[in-house]
Amino acid sequence: MTITIATVQSHISADTRMNGRDIRRLMAEVRAAGARLVHFPEGALSGYVKSEINDWAAVDWAALRDEIEATAACASELGIWVVFGANHPQEPPTWPNNSLYVISDKGSQAGRYDKRLISHAEATSWYAPGTTPFVFEVDGYRFGCALCIEIHFPEIFTEYERLGVDCVLFSAYADDPMFGIEAQAHAAMNNIWLSLSTPATSTSLPCALIGPDGNPYGQLFDQGSGRFVCGKLDRHDPQYDIPLNKARPWRATVRNRTL
Numbered sequence: 001m002t003i004t005i006a007t008v009q010s011h012i013s014a015d016t017r018m019n020g021r022d023i024r025r026l027m028a029e030v031r032a033a034g035a036r037l038v039h040f041p042e043g044a045l046s047g048y049v050k051s052e053i054n055d056w057a058a059v060d061w062a063a064l065r066d067e068i069e070a071t072a073a074c075a076s077e078l079g080i081w082v083v084f085g086a087n088h089p090q091e092p093p094t095w096p097n098n099s100l101y102v103i104s105d106k107g108s109q110a111g112r113y114d115k116r117l118i119s120h121a122e123a124t125s126w127y128a129p130g131t132t133p134f135v136f137e138v139d140g141y142r143f144g145c146a147l148c149i150e151i152h153f154p155e156i157f158t159e160y161e162r163l164g165v166d167c168v169l170f171s172a173y174a175d176d177p178m179f180g181i182e183a184q185a186h187a188a189m190n191n192i193w194l195s196l197s198t199p200a201t202s203t204s205l206p207c208a209l210i211g212p213d214g215n216p217y218g219q220l221f222d223q224g225s226g227r228f229v230c231g232k233l234d235r236h237d238p239q240y241d242i243p244l245n246k247a248r249p250w251r252a253t254v255r256n257r258t259l
Contacts, residue, residue: 001235003139005037005167006030007195008228009207010044012173014052016060019045020067023084024074026226031078033221033230036105037138040084041197042098042148042171045071049098049126051173053087056096056126061089068101076107081138083145085171088112095128100145100171102136110136113145117153133159141166141233148172151179157186161252167193167233175202188214191248193233200226212243 008030011022023044030038046064047053064086075082081104088097097114104110114130123129133156134145144160146168160168168186172179180196187194187210194210209218209231218231235244 001140002232003036003141004034004230004232005039005195005209006033006035006228006230007039007169007197007207007209008041008044008226009198009200009202010040010226011200012041012044012047012052014047016046016063016067019047020070022226023071023082026223026228027071027074027078027080027082029221029223029226030228030230031080033219033228035080035230037081037083037143038228039169039195039197040082040171041199042085042100042173043087044084044171044197044199045086045101048085048173049087049122059087072103072107072109075103075105079105081105081110083143083169083171085147085173088114090128095126097130098122098127098147099130100134100147100169102134102145113147115147115150117150117156119149133163135160135163135165144168146170148174151182151186154186154189157190157192158255161190161192161248165192166235167195169195169197171197172202172205173199175204177204179205180208183208184210184214184216187212188243191243191251212240212248 088099100113102110113134116130142165144165150156191212196208208216218229
């Protein structure tokens, strides 16, 4: 059993409706490339604070709801799962969450991951933190979600390994190549696949699929409207025999020992 996924570098603007159209165009393109699940960057639909958003009062939440619904309808039409970054409103005075929405191939919301470990600037001016990990399953493969500076916290990724996740979908509104180095390290240390999705403006941190051995892989597509990497998750791929069937179970045994 295998699943083909695509990690995307999309254009992100202050116009939520433009972002939605771009997301749906890329959904069709990755579906044509054979993907079953498509993964978008942090803030892909809503825009990101301090970049596209400078004041919560200026946000058109109704437009964002419309675009989420339109994207869900597109997922159902294409028969594809989609994971995208968007702000999630809360009742004032609680600030919004920085979230990843997960939409199933039936067009229903399968869940939402709210970023748990937020920066000092976010905590004091912009976002309320989430509290729990989020895991969902597609075609027998388990996926977890993470956002931006959570890449600096190994406990996020070891937790997902303990929860039996095959692949972590990591979205970042960033252009720091260190994020890519850390992503490869987390994949290699926990023997998991990792999908890294960033904005089209991130020239130093391109989107990537990383195998459970820590090495990037997959086919790059550059469509002009956005670029994406497409690749399979395959537990029976011989090149991943050692990381998946030997290293991962042994490391789990070692971690559970009392030192």
